[in-house]
Amino acid sequence: MFKMICIKTIAFYQHFLSPLKPRVCRFYPSCSEYAKWQFEKRNFFVAFVLSLWRILRCNPYFQGGFDYPKIAKLDLKPSSYKAGIKIKFFYIPYAHQKFYIVKKVF
Incomplete structure (x- = not known):
């Protein structure tokens, strides 16, 4: 429940408040996107x-610079394309059982 509230709050910020101010985040992905990914995966x-x-x-x-979220994912299995x-x-x-999360943009 708290995760969904945070994700919805971040989405509101990204769609309505963030466009009103200049881009000043020193990292990629932006701090709000990083937080959204963290709440989705942890x-x-x-x-x-x-x-x-x-x-x-x-x-x-x-x-600043590139700072992708890092997670430990133990249940990764190859799957066929659907x-x-x-x-x-x-x-x-x-690292062993640790992964960067990279968002697909294309």
């Missing part, structure tokens, strides 16, 4: 802490 408390930490680092004293499935994310391995 439990509420971990996602909240990681999103808060990301927002606190988004200031002139940190370098025409009705829309791919939203790619999981790119970076």
Whole structure:
């Protein structure tokens, strides 16, 4: 329930409030997109802490750059292609049982 409230709040921010101000996020993906991905893929408390930490680092004293969410995904299995499935994310391995989440944009 809290996850859905946070995801809906972030979506509201992205669609209605964010376009009203200039893009100033020092990271890619943006802090709101990063938080949305965290809430979609992790439990509420971990996602909240990681999103808060990301927002606190988004200031002139940190370098910024690429900072994709990292998750541990234990149930990845190869599957056959099905025409009705829309791919939203790619999981790119970076350590044993740990993956970057990269959003598909094309």
